[in-house]
Amino acid sequence: MGIQDTTRLLQGMGRTYPDRVQIDELLGHIGLDGVRALQAIRGLFEGGLITAHGSACIGGMPGSELRLTEPGMAVAFGLACVEGDPRGAIAALEQHTLRQLHRHRENR
Numbered sequence: 001m002g003i004q005d006t007t008r009l010l011q012g013m014g015r016t017y018p019d020r021v022q023i024d025e026l027l028g029h030i031g032l033d034g035v036r037a038l039q040a041i042r043g044l045f046e047g048g049l050i051t052a053h054g055s056a057c058i059g060g061m062p063g064s065e066l067r068l069t070e071p072g073m074a075v076a077f078g079l080a081c082v083e084g085d086p087r088g089a090i091a092a093l094e095q096h097t098l099r100q101l102h103r104h105r106e107n108r
Helices: 003-016 023-030 034-046 070-076 086-106
Strands: 050-053 065-068
Touching: 003 023, 003 034, 003 065, 003 070, 023 065, 034 050, 065 070, 070 086
Parallel strands: none
Antiparallel strands: 050 065
16 A cells, blocks of 8 residues: 555545545546555555445445545645644644634734
8 A cells, every 4th residue: 555545545535525435436436456445445444534334344344435534634635644644734723723713803
């Protein structure tokens, strides 16, 4: 599994957000082969970047539908990198937003 594969998967999922994504449709759309794709999906699932839903079992993971988690969204929409700290990027964005809101309230 490469970082490019996982990033492409997350970006592909981001294009359909907030809908859940069918695994087979996603893989066909971004052109990953089965083994590399399953390794990438497993890594994203284990890293907390995606969740799986549904009753099918895909590559040892429960679920046939995938959904982005908040850290996964941060990567999918370019706020963080897979190899970085997506949760930290979200926290920094939240802090920045809170500071801006505080300044806005002070200026009113």
